[in-house]
Amino acid sequence: MTQGKKRVARRQLLQLGAAALATPALMRSAWAQDKFVCKIAHSEAIGSPFTNAFDKWVVMLNERSEGRIEAQHFPASQLGGLAQLLEMSRIGTIQVTAAGPDSEEAIAPEIAATAGAPGFIYKNEAHVDAVLQGDIGQEISQIARDKTGVEFIAYGEVGFRHLLTKDPVTDLDSLQGVKLRVPEVRIWVDFWKTLGANPTPLPYSEQYSALSTGVIDGLDSDYFSVLGFKWHEQARNVLPTYHWFLPKAIRMNAAWLDGLPADLQDLCRSSAREVFAEQRSINRAGADQALEDLKAAGCVVHPFPEDEKAKWEEKSAALFDQFGATSPETAQMIAKIRALG
Template sequence: MITRRLALTATLATPFLARPALSQAATLNVNSALTADDPLFKGLEAFKQGVETRSNGRLQVRLYPSSQLGSDEDVLEQARAGAGVAVVVDGGRLAPFVREFGILGAPYIANGFPELRKLATSPLFDRWADRLRTASGHQVLSFNWFQGDRHLLTNRAIAAPADLNGLRLRTPGAPVWLETIRAMGATPTPLPWTEVYSALQLRAIDAAEAQYPALWGSRLYEVVRFITKTSHINLITGLIGSRIWFDRQPAELRTILREEALKGGDTGSQATLASLDDFETRLKAQGLTITTPDLAPFREATKVVYDKLNYAAVRREVEAVLAG
């Protein structure tokens, strides 16, 4: 009797034991300093939906706005170590690994999103991205995420670079940003974005610079009185992940990630462009004075940045791409 029971148990258990283990979906955690109501975030939501739908759930994307996973630099380090993370960052944060990326944030390098997208999808850019994979272990998924033009945010009127003399102006810590602000006449002061509001409120800094969606999302209109539309930087950013994690995925999923990142970047960029007039209207309603100065003195003042950072030759390559 005992023998028969054991045989029956073994027979019932065999199909269960032989059943192959279910494969687990891969997960990509996407971090961004953007708030969830930033128009560019619509692109991240489109990226998530596109990846999950086309992969039939084999790839899951989780979105973390407002830097919930840490600073951009922290997430870039996690990516280097092979974690399943990605982050929306500007080229300046990648320049320590491949210095050509820094020119993406250089002053007046392009004329708006169409030119920036042309550069970010060119063979020249692809060569930079391939070198980044080797140099730092980062994978560019796409670099067509346009956040808008960056303008000056102050508590006094600015009409020319000379009006910035003596002002402590917050900017990211990448060399191209620091040199741009210094060339414009202010004293560049690196600070995390999350600290800008309190620093302006407490007068630890005198001014800042940002694009409309970020300015609005962080409520900086409460602590500045003037916006000067210098458009000194056309802020293009990229969705950057881990080469190790990316290469671990099947070829089909790697294709999906890159194609959907490009589509998501276009979606978010178009949403940004469509929002700018509305943001300006809302900012004026908050009592801010918004002016557009003669840009020629600002362009002239910032030409020195390219020589200081040894970008003259790279700029010629970029200009050739844009002219082609």
């Protein structure tokens, strides 16, 4: 072999060797591009059925995607309060949060109606399922996508809300003037004002300190959250009003979701529906036990007779028309919800 041919052969060998060495790096680069970080952050209590469902979903996403999705879970307002998390999910700082559809009131009031506005709109859990697991649930997900940049990929729940107060509240008379924490959402403020309470909008994460310092006299919540956040340490009177059913939309940033390969988009949606269907069953089965746990912790549960509940419903009924006046779409949504009950 001539010297020239030797030099050419040597260059080819070096090039092949360099290519061989580069191949694993290229593969690692391609793999890195296929990994999608999914930050899941919400305000629900650690140990609640809702938070436990997210724990399960994180494992499911990581395993079923074979590592292509790296799901990370931040419960109990670790990354911010509800208002912050909602905005972060819209702009894509986080990929997923959970909130009642009423959180979209300012942008899409017709969606807010599905969170039970303005109270006593849902008759029972079967009514909730008929609304959210059917055509209405799909409709509000599309509205959310179009107006807020998030998709409601599934619906969990924290269930019916009840009153927790420092001093006993047993009827409308004893409710008058009671300072109740409410979310920073107009429909909740209007509901309690109509019934005669003194609603005080506060972030979710501030409720314990507000109870302890006397900023509020009580709050309304599901039993799991009362236990998880230990609000019963500061207020020990429970009135089982069943006045509000709070579904929780699993909100995924639509741009992030659209940027996934088709199979991972399907995985996000299908696995969320699977996990939160189970969460709803667990939540409903465990609500009675949670109330017993509150009793064991020293809470007093006061009766709420049907005739008293009827007075609350009658006094707040005008809010349906008031809330429906927000827009024709809102009035239509309320009518559709009530027709399924």
